[in-house]
Amino acid sequence: MPVQVTSEVVGLRRTGAYHHLTLLAPGIPEATRPGHFVAIAVGGEGSGMLLRRAFSIHRVTPGGPAGGTVEVVFATHGKGTRWLADRRRGDKLDVIGPLGRPFTLPKEPVACVLVAGGYGAAPLFMLSEALRARGCRVDMILGAATEDRLFGVLEAKRSSASVTVTTDDGSAGIRGRVTDPLAEIVRASDADVVYACGPMPMLASVAAVAADTGAHSQCAVEESMACGIGVCMTCVLPVQGVDGTTRMVRSCTDGPVFRGSDVRWADVGTVPAGTLGAPVAGGH
């Protein structure tokens, strides 16, 4: 059950092109699972920016007399995230979490490949820890446009069986996309599951490669949200259900983690024909 709390900024630092924010957020760490996110109000009381910004949870540290901490990693995209990047220690933020459906963990100690684009790596370290606690082998692929947009390479090296880095410009690791080495790594580790977080086109490619290699994929999507709690119907995407029917589902409450094979990646941003309740010729 998510909670709405007034949380205190206890840390905010730059890491490469990103900002790493640590919040004292009583009640949230205990309930957080890998893949959950928080929704933060921006701009202060009475702000003209009404919509919450959603961030996947990087790490939680439960306990402590003042309550546990929640960490998120973000890039400055616009006014809201720039405001957030200007916070100081001791500032108060209105935070709701944990939200969404987390990653599903395998029951058996199977090999897993974790793939991230940019700061999409943030939620994968909690996941890696949970997987390794179950005896799973974890290989990671971290990609970004440029070296300063990579996140967590050192931490990945400490915690994974192997780490492969890709950049679009070749400034670090292999020049190319995360999906270039993916098939080979899945085969080499005989992985059963590919977990991914990053931009939509990357997730679409990861899901396709995973399907080709016979692995399951679990993708955490990044759709723009207004509320994060399931009331605004803004963050929808076309997802095929077990009954074969495509529905426009909310990435905040039905996701952000989806099975890669269920999302109609090529149709994201549209209402594909045949979707439940889609407009038909002649009107509704």
Added chain:
Amino acid sequence: MTVHTPVPGPGAVDMSSALGRLVMPDPVLTASGCAAAGRELAPFLDLRAIGAVVTKSIMLEPRSGRPTPRMAETPSGMVNSIGLQGPGIEEFIAKDLRWLRERGIRTVVSIAGGSVQEYQKLAQRLRHEPGIAALEVNISCPNVESRGQVFACDPFSAGSVVQVVRRHSAPDVPVLAKLSPDVTDIVAIAKSVLDAGADGVSLINTLLGMVIDPDTMRPTLGGMTGGLSGPAIRPVAVRAVWQVHAAFPRVPILGMGGIRTGQDAFEFLLAGASAVSVGTAVFNDPHAPARISAELRDILAARGFASLSDAVGLGHTMQARHVAARDARRAAQEDTP
């Protein structure tokens, strides 16, 4: 109405509110389309304590809604183009309405249709469903039988919809018509729906808006245009409530449009609303309806109101007194040689 003389000093305020036959212990409701069917707000808000949950407009059939992007943030507001995504009336009754009823949550069901007949079928289908405190008729939909003209923008179409809904729904369930501000004369539309049998009006729906992305140089929203909501539209809403209350002082008004604080809600009461809905503010703060109610109670108490109903429409009385006093002063000055 009786002229209320504020008594200074705080005291217990009777916060009960009535919209015709719908009597609520609290004057703050959710707004249609901003609370889904209530369930998602339950972790943040005691849904039994607020005035009522106003559900997202439901249509006869399941509806996918529009493509994304569906939302753009604007100064003190947002533009949305959801396109009435919903499960259709049958699933709504079986799941959402049942969930609300089982918890004893006062529920105002918002209905929407593409033709007069669709509204009629919705009213008939809901007629014998228990647990409906009121119907809110969302008439800001294109009429497929009239070249897509929005019902709310034409007095005849607006009246036709309300007439069939009133005729085919349970007689003891109040019918509120939700009006669009995108009209030349909202009082004329209000007259039409009241003549057609509406028990009250909900003011206002969103304003039609558009945002163009400077990077792509084309409209941001998948549906191109969308509804503007949030504090940016509050003065438009207050004006609409004021005008309709001035024309029909005894008609119950559910006021909405950018309400974010108790003071905002107070403004709507003064303009003539008997209760208020909180919409976009819920996206920012899911606890907002309860917070706004508490802030409103404190404002009323500080100003010495014994009862919330004493503030309804008081702005008109105060303005009339102000004008009378000014005229008396002028007359006195003219009499002085």
